[in-house]
Amino acid sequence: MPSSPTPPLEDRLHTLDELLVEQVADLTRTALTGHRRHLEEISPEAAGLIDSLASYLEGGKLLRPRFCFWGGVAALGREPQPAEVEALARLGAAIELLQAAALMHDDVIDHSPMRRGRPALHMQAEQEHRRAGLAGDPEEYGIAIAIVLGDLALSWSEQMANGVHGDPSLVDRARREFDALRTEVMSGQYLDILHQAGGFASAPDAELAALSVIRWKTVPYTVLRPVRIGAALAGAPDQSLDALSAWAIEVGTAFQLRDDLLSVVGDQDETGKPIGGDIVEGKRTVLLARTWEAADARGRALLDEVVGDAGSDESQIGAVHALMVSTGAVSSVTQEVRRRAARGRALLEGTAELGELGRAGLEALAELATDVDSLPA
Amino acid sequence: MPSSPTPPLEDRLHTLDELLVEQVADLTRTALTGHRRHLEEISPEAAGLIDSLASYLEGGKLLRPRFCFWGGVAALGREPQPAEVEALARLGAAIELLQAAALMHDDVIDHSPMRRGRPALHMQAEQEHRRAGLAGDPEEYGIAIAIVLGDLALSWSEQMANGVHGDPSLVDRARREFDALRTEVMSGQYLDILHQAGGFASAPDAELAALSVIRWKTVPYTVLRPVRIGAALAGAPDQSLDALSAWAIEVGTAFQLRDDLLSVVGDQDETGKPIGGDIVEGKRTVLLARTWEAADARGRALLDEVVGDAGSDESQIGAVHALMVSTGAVSSVTQEVRRRAARGRALLEGTAELGELGRAGLEALAELATDVDSLPA
Numbered sequence: 001m002p003s004s005p006t007p008p009l010e011d012r013l014h015t016l017d018e019l020l021v022e023q024v025a026d027l028t029r030t031a032l033t034g035h036r037r038h039l040e041e042i043s044p045e046a047a048g049l050i051d052s053l054a055s056y057l058e059g060g061k062l063l064r065p066r067f068c069f070w071g072g073v074a075a076l077g078r079e080p081q082p083a084e085v086e087a088l089a090r091l092g093a094a095i096e097l098l099q100a101a102a103l104m105h106d107d108v109i110d111h112s113p114m115r116r117g118r119p120a121l122h123m124q125a126e127q128e129h130r131r132a133g134l135a136g137d138p139e140e141y142g143i144a145i146a147i148v149l150g151d152l153a154l155s156w157s158e159q160m161a162n163g164v165h166g167d168p169s170l171v172d173r174a175r176r177e178f179d180a181l182r183t184e185v186m187s188g189q190y191l192d193i194l195h196q197a198g199g200f201a202s203a204p205d206a207e208l209a210a211l212s213v214i215r216w217k218t219v220p221y222t223v224l225r226p227v228r229i230g231a232a233l234a235g236a237p238d239q240s241l242d243a244l245s246a247w248a249i250e251v252g253t254a255f256q257l258r259d260d261l262l263s264v265v266g267d268q269d270e271t272g273k274p275i276g277g278d279i280v281e282g283k284r285t286v287l288l289a290r291t292w293e294a295a296d297a298r299g300r301a302l303l304d305e306v307v308g309d310a311g312s313d314e315s316q317i318g319a320v321h322a323l324m325v326s327t328g329a330v331s332s333v334t335q336e337v338r339r340r341a342a343r344g345r346a347l348l349e350g351t352a353e354l355g356e357l358g359r360a361g362l363e364a365l366a367e368l369a370t371d372v373d374s375l376p377a
Numbered sequence: 378m379p380s381s382p383t384p385p386l387e388d389r390l391h392t393l394d395e396l397l398v399e400q401v402a403d404l405t406r407t408a409l410t411g412h413r414r415h416l417e418e419i420s421p422e423a424a425g426l427i428d429s430l431a432s433y434l435e436g437g438k439l440l441r442p443r444f445c446f447w448g449g450v451a452a453l454g455r456e457p458q459p460a461e462v463e464a465l466a467r468l469g470a471a472i473e474l475l476q477a478a479a480l481m482h483d484d485v486i487d488h489s490p491m492r493r494g495r496p497a498l499h500m501q502a503e504q505e506h507r508r509a510g511l512a513g514d515p516e517e518y519g520i521a522i523a524i525v526l527g528d529l530a531l532s533w534s535e536q537m538a539n540g541v542h543g544d545p546s547l548v549d550r551a552r553r554e555f556d557a558l559r560t561e562v563m564s565g566q567y568l569d570i571l572h573q574a575g576g577f578a579s580a581p582d583a584e585l586a587a588l589s590v591i592r593w594k595t596v597p598y599t600v601l602r603p604v605r606i607g608a609a610l611a612g613a614p615d616q617s618l619d620a621l622s623a624w625a626i627e628v629g630t631a632f633q634l635r636d637d638l639l640s641v642v643g644d645q646d647e648t649g650k651p652i653g654g655d656i657v658e659g660k661r662t663v664l665l666a667r668t669w670e671a672a673d674a675r676g677r678a679l680l681d682e683v684v685g686d687a688g689s690d691e692s693q694i695g696a697v698h699a700l701m702v703s704t705g706a707v708s709s710v711t712q713e714v715r716r717r718a719a720r721g722r723a724l725l726e727g728t729a730e731l732g733e734l735g736r737a738g739l740e741a742l743a744e745l746a747t748d749v750d751s752l753p754a
Contacts, residue, residue, distance in 0.1 A: 038560055042593050044579050045571055046564040105528060109521040134574035144486040144570045147524060148563055151482060151531065155559040158535045162552065175539065182532040183415055186525055187423040193521045194422055197511035202421050216419050 013361055016079070020069045021062055023089035024096060028057060031093070031160055049149060052121070056100055056149075059116045059272075064099055064226045065092025066365055071244060072230030074351075074358025083166070084234070090164050091174060091229050095181070095221075097157035102185055102221065104150035108143050109193060110281055111310070117272035122146035166233070174233035181225035188217025195284055206289040211253070214286075218259075219252030223369070227362065236354075243351045247362075250344035254337045254370040260285040261333055264321055265375055276317035282308020287324060287333050294327035334372050341370040390738055393456070397446045398439055400466035401473060405434060408470070408537055426526060429498070433477055433526075436493045436649075441476055441603045442469025443742055448621060449607030451728075451735025460543075461611070467541050468551060468606050472558070472598070474534035479562055479598065481527035485520050486570060487658055488687070494649035499523035543610070551610035558602035565594025572661055583666035588630070591663075595636075596629030600746070604739065613731075620728045624739075627721035631714045631747040637662040638710055641698055642752055653694035659685020664701060664710045671704035711749050718747040 006012070032050050039046040072088040073080055080088065106112070107120035114120060119127065126142030134141065161178050164171055192213045194200045203209035227244050236244075262271050263278040264287065278285060292303060302323060306316045324330050344366055348359055383389070409427050416423040449465040450457055457465065483489070484497035491497060496504065503519030511518065538555050541548055569590045571577045580586035604621050613621070639648050640655040641664065655662060669680060679700060683693045701707050721743055725736055 035560065038557070039564055042561065042564045043568060043577075043589065045577060046567060046593075049564070049567060101528075105524050109524060111517075129574065132576060134576045136574050140488075141570065141574055143520070145567070147482050147486060148567045148570065151478075151527075151566075152560065152563045154528065154531055155535075155556070155563065158532075159556050162539070162556075179532070179536050179539075180415070183412065183529065184419065186529045186532065187416055187419045187426070189528075190423060190426060190522070190525045191420060193518065193525065197506065197513050197518055199509060199511045200420075200422060212420065216423075 009357065009360055012079070012357060013364060016069075016073070016085075016357075017066065017361070019085060020066060020089055020092065023085060024062055024065050024093045027086075027090055027093045027160070028096065029054075031156065035156060049152065052124075052149060053100065053153060056104070056121060057096065060096060060099070062092070062096060063365065063369060064095045064222060065089070067223050067226040067248075067362070068092045068095060068230035070230070070358050070361030070365060071227030071236075072234040072358070073361055074244075074354040075231035075234035075236035075240060076358065077353075077355030079357065080234075087164050087166050087233060088230050091161060091178070091233065092226075094157045094161035094178065095226055095229070097153050097160060098182065098185075099221065101150040101153035101157060102189070104146045104153065106189065108146045109189070110283070112273070112277065112281065114273045114277070117269070120146075121149060164233070167235075170233050170235055174229050177225050177229040177232050181221050181229070184216050184220035184225065188213055188215070188220065192217055196282070206284060206292070207286055210284055210286045210289055214253050214256045215249070218256040219249055222255060223252035224248035240351065240353055243347065243354075247344050247347040247351070247366075250340040250347065251366045251370060254340035254344065257286060257333050257337045257340070258370055258372055258375075260287045261330065261337070261372065261375060264324060265330060276312075276314075276321065279307055279317050279320050280310055280312055286336075287329055290329035290332055291320075291324045291327050294329060295323060299323050299327065334375065337370055337372045341366065344370070386734065386737055389456070389734060390741060393446075393450070393462075393734075394443065394738070396462060397443060397466055397469065400462060401439055401442045401470045404463075404467055404470045404537070405473065406431075408533065412533060426529065429501075429526060430477065430530060433481070433498060434473065436495075437473060437476070439469070439473060440742065440746060441472045441599060442466070444600050444603040444625075444739070445469045445472060445607040447607070447735050447738030447742060448604030448613075449611040449735070450738055451621075451731040452608035452611035452613035452617060453735065454730075454732030456734065457611075464541050464543055464610060465607055468538060468555070468610065469603075471534045471538035471555065472603055472606070474530050474537060475559065475562075476598065478527040478530035478534060479566070481523045481530065483566065485523045486566070487660070489650070489654065489658065491650045491654070494646075497523075498526060541610070544612075547610050547612055551606050554602050554606040554609050558598050558606070561593050561597035561602065565590060565592070565597065569594055573659070583661060583669065584663055587661055587663045587666055591630050591633045592626070595633040596626055599632060600629035601625035617728065617730055620724065620731075624721050624724040624728070624743075627717040627724065628743045628747060631717035631721065634663060634710050634717070635714045635747055635749055635752075637664045638707065638714070638749065638752060641701060642707060653689075653691075653698065656684055656694050656697050657687055657689055663713075664706055667706035667709055668697075668701045668704050671706060672700060676700050676704065711752065714747055714749045718743065721747070 032054055036047055036050040039050060068091055069088045103115060104121045107115055108122050112120050113123050122142035125145035126138045129138040129141040191200060195209045195213055200209045203212055224245055227248055228241050231241055231244055260278060264276065266275060268275050292300060295303065302319055306312045306320050348363060409431055413424055413427040416427060445468055446465045480492060481498045484492055485499050489497050490500050499519035502522035503515045506515040506518040568577060572586045572590055577586045580589055601622055604625055605618050608618055608621055637655060640650065641653060643652060645652050669677060672680065679696055683689045683697050725740060
């Protein structure tokens with residue numbers, strides 16, 4: 001029987017990407033079904049937590065599981081076998097559960113009202129408290145529920161990761177990356193809290209503080225550790241992991257800088273969060289640091305007045321937006337996203353030891369995560 | 378050379394107990410040193426988190442690691458070998474870190490100001506915020522820090538558990554118990570939140586709701602899962618695990634009922650928490666349910682006024698205490714602690730397949746955890 005010709009690269013990418021997304025969903029569903037059975041033994045109310053978590057997990061773009069998967073494919077240097085796809089999907093599902101936990105706790109810490117186009121989890125619980133006419137303070141109840149469901153998601157994330165089978169030394173290596181991911185994202189979260197409170201004393205200035213938060217909060221859990229988890233499981237040598245780290249720092253930083261832009265100039269339907277949210281929450285971003293640096297006294301007075309004031313109205317937010325544009329901060333951050341994305345591409349091209357298919361997958365993801373061409377500025 | 382005579386049981390218990398406590402401390406110290414090295418790469422501020430956690434872990438009685446250890450010794454039916462002590466100590470250290478995480482988050486949820494004789498972690502961070510003159514709301518900052526440090530402790534707990542080596546099928550069994558512990562304590566925490574808000578609809582009444590919270594929040598993570606983790610690792614057959622569960626439900630429930638009594642009639646130096654804390658926080662305990670049931674209209678009016686009011690003064694708290702005594706609730710709960718402790722002893726005596734040394738260790742711990750003879754009531 002003649003072998004069929006290899007389909008074009010783009011089709012192979014697409015097919016594998018779909019397979020991965022499907023398997024992550026399957027593994028998550030199976031795990032939640034098992035957890036539901038356990039919770040049903042406890043009480044019907046507890047079993048209801050599964051619905052909250054399942055609904056929360058919907059609508060994610062699975063960016064992190066896909067970075068993990070394509071890192072694995074790149075390290076393999078060939079199409080993955082079914083067992084390899086499953087192991088990578090399992091680690092991806094674990095990262096996705098970790099991300100859910102991090103977002104639930106993050107939204108409490110940042111007082112973010114929206115997530116993925118819906119009320120944030122603590123807001124959902126707060127609304128449910130009011131609807132059901134429960135006792136006590138609705139806001140505190142919402143926070144309590146988000147803490148607990150986040151803790152469950154964090155535990156189940158780890159349980160998912162613990163179910164990966166394969167060569168023990170490779171599984172151990174991937175686990176060390178997974179452990180590093182958790183320590184780093186939580187430490188980065190801590191730096192973020194400190195920075196917000198003006199207590200990140202070891203950072204030389206506001207922009208470097210914001211970049212350090214990105215380096216330790218966003219980069220490790222969005223790109224760097226996911227891609228290293230996949231590649232480590234697939235047996236990549238240390239020097240390939242280091243090359244992927246260098247690439248991931250550029251891509252992950254560009255991703256967060258773009259996210260900061262999107263919060264100000266983006267489209268709410270696309271981001272799932274209200275435009276100007278970072279301004280209202282007073283998030284100390286690179287964009288804000290550059291705006292402040294370039295602003296005159298009147299501009300700074302405006303920033304002092306509006307940034308971090310939850311009561312700001314649309315016209316005030318619009319004025320801050322205009323200032324971010326007129327000072328050149330928006331265009332300078334946009335340029336930096338482009339520059340870092342380009343540097344990432346160049347770094348990835350230098351990793352000849354990684355397979356073509358996997359690198360193409362990583363490149364496509366990086367493009368998706370750092371695209372600023374559709375932004376108005 | 379003649380072999381030395383076996384020392385009396387009590388001495389063997391004491392020696393092994395000390396060895397375990399020392400090893401838990403050593404393993405914890407080593408793990409935190411490793412984490413500190415990682416955090417130092419991130420920032421000096423992040424490395425400071427280690428001191429907060431290390432100081433938080435001090436002063437615990439290691440009740441849970443000891444339940445785990447003596448469960449293991451009971452299942453072994455002999456003195457443990459050094460490698461067995463280490464594996465049990467490692468799981469114990471993991472449980473202790475999990476406990477730290479649970480307490481940090483719990484104290485945020487319950488607004489508890491004190492823990493282990495010091496300000497609760499979120500209160501410490503709040504005070505630090507004021508002392509350093511940081512920006513933003515000190516209370517919210519305290520909560521944010523407690524969420525993040527709890528998340529780190531939870532991750533590191535799991536990392537500690539993941540470092541246990543030995544027969545893979547036994548390690549797997551112990552891990553399943555550890556996984557169940559986490560799911561149950563967090564689900565129990567959820568039931569507690571719901572119960573506090575008056576939303577635990579599937580529970581027939583206030584006392585059964587409180588007992589269900591004890592069954593799923595306190596019992597699994599204090600006695601039941603720790604003892605099963607140790608016994609599972611030591612190869613106990615399922616029927617021994619079940620027997621230990623039945624024993625643990627009595628001992629763990631008695632422990633929590635005693636804890637509820639201590640919060641009202643205990644000694645602050647011993648509990649490390651302010652007396653009447655449960656009354657001020659409005660904790661819906663079995664003790665409160667029984668007081669309410671037995672109270673007349675005037676008594677209920679007093680409860681309505683004082684319980685859950687953070688502004689209550691000493692004389693109001695004293696009046697509630699007096700009501701809890703005069704209604705017979707204190708003595709009825711005290712009797713139930715005694716009854717359950719006795720039932721526990723009887724159940725443990727029925728587990729002839731478990732070793733004498735281990736059973737003696739479990740019995741000594743159970744006595745420590747359920748002793749009400751020193752209470753005034």
